[in-house]
Amino acid sequence: MAFKKDTPVIVAAIDFGTAYSGIAFQFKHEFEKDPTKISAPQTWNGGKQNLISYKTPTCLLLDNNEESSSFGYEAEDKYADLSMDEKHTDWYFFRRFKMRLHEREGLTKSSKLEDASGKKMKAIVVFSKSIECLMKVLMEMLDRQGVPVKPTEIHWVLTVPAIWDDPSKQFMREAAVMAGIKSDQLDIALEPEAAALYCQYLPLDRFVDKEDEVRFGALPPGSTYMVVDLGGGTADMTVHQKTKGNQLKEVAKASGGPWGGTAVENEFLGTLEDIIGKDAMEVFRKQYIYDYFDLLREFETVKRKISMKTEDKLTIKKPVALDNVCEGNSFKEMLEKSKYSPDIVVHLDKLRLSPDFVRKLFKHVTDKIVKHMEVILSSCENVTVILLVGGMSESVFVQDIIRSRFHGKNGVKVITPEEAGLSVLKGAVIFGRSPDVIETRILRYTYGISVTPEFDPEEHPEEKKIEIAGNFHCRDVFSAFIRVNTPVEIGHSVTECVSTLTPFQPAILLQVFSSSDTEPKFTTDPGCLKIGELAVFIPNPSAEQRPVIVVFKFGYTELQVLAFEARTMIPFVTSLKMNE
Template structure:
């Protein structure tokens, strides 16, 4: 490919005026080349860690089993709070630490121990974290040293929380292998960490850094985008069903072949991701549109449950329970989580909600009356809620209303995908994630899109679709052919001032007019990038003795931003390029890849020797 001469140079994070020529070539898209660590040929097991907002899990399969049947994936069984004889394939995402920050427990075990401490009023001094994952989505300027608050308001570095969890899950699986008589060497295990596709680039880097700090080698670590992992799993399910000519529950024949397009909606605990995929040659998949979504997952439903109880019993009653009866509060949260997934109702169409005795006592103490039907009749829920001792029988229509906000946002995201020309002819809408268990969500989504020639499918055990797909992705990353850029990415350059340029960006150097703050595009939002495809640009030293070049990286939702100072542009980090040697003629070719799960980069000097280039997205 011919190089195009230009009169541009980078604007650095350093307070330095650059000489003309610090960059002498426009960014270009080059041939495919992998920037990820090379696959380890001695990998015998792929293990996925799925740390969700509400629940987490571990799954794995051996390379030999994957070759026989990709869907034969094992999930670690977690002892539940019901006893060692009862197990589940996911555990609550809760972490209990000692007062000095040392690990104490995770999951059901942490929930149980903290409840016991709270019941004895002995929880003070301990850290108890839950729903912490949403911080990585909600924080728009992630810092490597950012702080998390536990349920009591005590603070700890967020990285410590995630490192504790990843290390515990990793070590737990290794112990499980050993107990089964199937001890695996860590160098034979490839680890996959799941992250939402709609996360910011910095949040993905935060998870990668935490995994490395937890003891996972970066050579055997890979991130998996959650909606993409779910698509990989459901594609394989569709493929096997189509081979067996199996029909779905409504009698539709399943078809999965090259050209089949389908929508995957991951109804998670914190976020909802919706993506459009197409089946390609060799059973690969590719993005047909960038993922869309937002923070309207299952926790939205939990919030509506709590708002209902607040309206029914009073805000002061709920606040008292939360502040001074932690064990009972956690008991109530567990009951809501259970009813959220299984809200079918009894023969009278009512759903039974068990409420803690402390909640009844607080209500009666503050209101100087018994919690009876007469008390409920005084609220907006008269005739819709019955009181039976320590139980509330709630009209199913009331419970269904708790899902409305989540449902409306989910439908909005799906419709935004369906509006795209690429979605024309989509054959399946596949619902996965914990909330896909909800009969209400499934039924209402089917009703909404019943006039379209598109089948709504929910795979068996939809809450495991992401983690199973992550294991499959780890075995065969090449299953993903291409991805679509979520944003337009670029750098700031100075070039010759042209007619039509904004005068406020004009600067004079050696009598020559230049335009500063120009957005030099590297990747374009909505554009497809092959996995491994790179964008390259050449960086020249602007000082004889400089050892590093620091270049800010920007993003924008617009396709053609003009200046990095535009309102739509946001600085997301910097490229730190090592500049070996001496003199101003030193050149490093920087390659960036926008088709991977996360932005990757590498550098090469004139001798084609590897040069370190770091992408720093965390402050």
């Protein structure tokens, strides 16, 4: 396995999740002795429920000057305290905002996010402040350990779902740079790849299903396995094949959907909304914030306890506020009138949930996960192992469901590491020292640029006709240079030749697009998305036409672009600017 020659003193990773986020780090000497010896803070504490966790909720609290106040459980508790004193409206509170980047349209530099009370702030500020808070926690940990570290001695890794598009990855990079990380000291790691990399090093006794005798790292070259990364927001799946030298080749492009742990939580909240009504639920969420957070933490313990074998009812504390918002009726009275009364019972200050009811909440999500896994496996031959990682895969019920459907079928074994929820985070640390572990990836999109060829009335629609320098051209034509589902090795290059059009032109601007279609015709077609604007700066502009070679490099976790003067091959400065 190839590693960086100039490996940094410390590699630090930030797993910025939809529901939970975490940080981890490792010194160079620790990696050389034991790659799995990776440090992560154990101080995140989940309030009254005492949910000791290696991760903390993805929640950010900012004051009225948009300055960082707190992150995670601390942010939740402080915002709840402020709400009881009716001071919370002067603060900004953002919770679980990462899913906005899952949308194909994504976020731009000017996009705004709405906080819990409806106030808006630039999304990139919210993301960068969150990253800044996590960086601060790491630096404080190192300081407590008496480790003097210079910023130049830390290489950072930021995790993103493999199913994200290029603008979303670029957005996260720009947010990290705003937070104080230098771009050349930052890698973007794809979550399922990072998890698989970590599991390569784990011995058999650090997997949940030890009796299956599958040591993931000992799979021979040619073995094909599926990574199912079940996080808070998304289910992220891909298929890899091991090659010689323990490199990995992607044989099925990353795919998935919004089927993470928060989807189960949303099913539960939807049940409460059915019982008390949408308006009452909104009042509960906005005016009884402390009770709302407590309820979510209580339900988190239920999610961790349920299994296929659970027979006893599960108990959580009933917030008093549920009675306050029911307008003349008690929550118990409204529950008893609903279709949920056999499954949810009020006993004093407790809610008793039947195990079948909780399993149904999960199955709304797990059915989609299983169906998607079946589609992938039907198109991939010789898959022998399914590796379950991510926080939601720590659920015994989720493990039970997936094992019952796939384990032992056609020789497939389902395995789960003991630290499934930390496998992405810890794998990202290892990725920081070996970013070239994936030697081949499958393109998720067709890539191209917007061009304006001469107008052809037989091929081009009249509404796209424009006049340039006395000649008619067609605007918005998608000129594809590489297509979806193409396998590309790291550094795979595609060359485009462009030229200045006017005398003394200082730069060439190219609009770069991606499309989910194989043969997109126009950049305005459905499924097309502008990645950004590529600027190639022309040194010493002259009156003559300047031909330029633009090289797009694929196979990395991010698209890379270079440009050269065609005659001399002197490199030009380029900048791929994200959408405003």
